[in-house]
Amino acid sequence: MQFGIFSVSDVTRDPVRDYTPTEAERIDALVQIAQRADEVGLDVFAVGEHHNPPFVSSSPPILLSHIAAVTKQILLSTSVTLITTNDPVKVAEEYALLQHLAKGRTDLMVGRGNTVPVYPWFGKDIRKGLHLALENYNLLHQLWRQDVVDWEGEFRTALQGFTSTPRPLDDVPPFVWHGAIRSPEIAEQAAYYGNGYFANNVLAPNFHFVPLVNLYRERFEHYGHGTKEQAIVGLGGQAFLARRSQDALDTYRPYFENAQIYGMNSSLEEYKELTPMSVGSPQEAIDKTMTFREAFGDYQRQLWNVDLGGLPVEMALEQVELLGTEVVPVLRKEMAARRSPAAAEAPTHASLMREKYGDAAPRRPRPSANRGDNVTGTSPYRDGDPAYRPNYPQVG
């Protein structure tokens, strides 16, 4: 099972110090947080994609490729990559390039995004958000699995004989998680492809996402990827920890009360009772996280948000340390002790390589000589299928 952190990259005024970081400071802080997570042995660092202030992560693949260069073992992911407003061709290209640079230490989570004006900024219609998410992922899936793609859909220019480059590392596409909000169609798509399904598990009552996760599990089995118990489930959460429970409450309270996102009408005590948020001692976070397993079944990835709402970077780094040194080691043992032997491990590049190739050598595509176009002839790769013929556009 993987444990890690995810950030939305908000730049928020620290209400205690009355200090708003610059964008430059926040970007540096995100890199530091990822590095510390790597050092303390967390498995995953994920960052969101936003196109409006006060957020700084407009391009997760750029941020993550830098982080890949300054970390050693941690897997880099997104929370989420906007599959609605991005061109799936660019997503395919950028995340494949990132996968090469990170030597396979990367996957991604696709989601719709909930900021209404972002859609028109990118020429899209939010009323078609679900259609866009579904169709764009269908194309992304194909672009990473076929060297040459002919495509026609509702939302983007048709493709004729298109090759997304570079091909995925070892010809093994990055693993994809689908972010859950409320649509059963997204659960269905994740299940159909055998991809992961991630419920952010924040800003909602405890166990709110159980029906959707159960639907995904049932459909995963329906499509023959394994049993319900073998489906690939991820959960979010939030944590603010201190060795003494009361210190955590006292320190975190001004940040909680300043954050509009929590509705500003609940006490911190109520909020941590009613939602998956952990505020307290490491043991309390451990106990709460174990309840996730009880409700959702064995799962593969647990991410916490630890830097939202203006926490100074030193405090966020301390949170990462507490998670890495006091919470996660215990959770690894406790989860493993209760885990069904049938439950799947979290997919990684190494496990996907084994699944695809066993002990055989992986495919590492080498392009043929440049023909100046990508439409005529056979595959642009030396090991391509010589029988392939493109589906020419009908003109006139």
Place this chain on the structure above:
Amino acid sequence: MDALGQSGTVLRIAVVTAGVSDPSSTRMLAARIAEQSLGAVEAAGAAGEIQFVELAPLAVDIARSVTSRLTSAALEEAIATVAAADAVIVATPVYKAGISGLLKSFVDVLDEDLLIATPVILSATAESSRHAMVLDGQLRPLLAFMRALPTPTSVFAAPEDWGSPELSARVRRAATELAQMLISRVGERITDATWAQHRHGFAGRAVRAERSTDLDFDTDLMRLATGGGASHPAGGQLH
């Protein structure tokens, strides 16, 4: 269940009242309507029961649910009572030429499909008869949005109405209308016949929503989810 009363079913009448004082004239009016309705149901040979949902004690919980999506156990229980009801009596005071904001906020946190074809009596109290149209002009459209089935008669009570036999007559008429709707099972039949044609949130709170985990996988969106599309046959393959 065809003829009510033979099946042993107890018809549940939920009374949602937004009165805030104690004693509240809004609650008193609602109780009168509820008793009359129960009497009318029983006169038709059916059994019924009344459950009160008082909104005033839930005011903070409702406000929190509006602003943060968090619903307290007490509010969940109130919503569940309304969801499970065969009929609902709604009673609100009139404030500033409108229904109580508390009632509107409560309706705002209900699932959109929670009241589909549920028979409802609309009732209100006010300090002046000049507010009489608030019920039919404002509350009726709200219940129309919820696709509920308001009785033809609404019950409005200004101070001068409390001593008038005409108020009792209107209460009786509304109660009779509600009982007729319940006994004819018109709401249930409409729901049976149209449920699939309404929009539903997945795993919502409507009583029928729990049964609807038998999702329809044969929709355009579901086909799109499984690799199909405008120009691609479903399951066009790529592994």
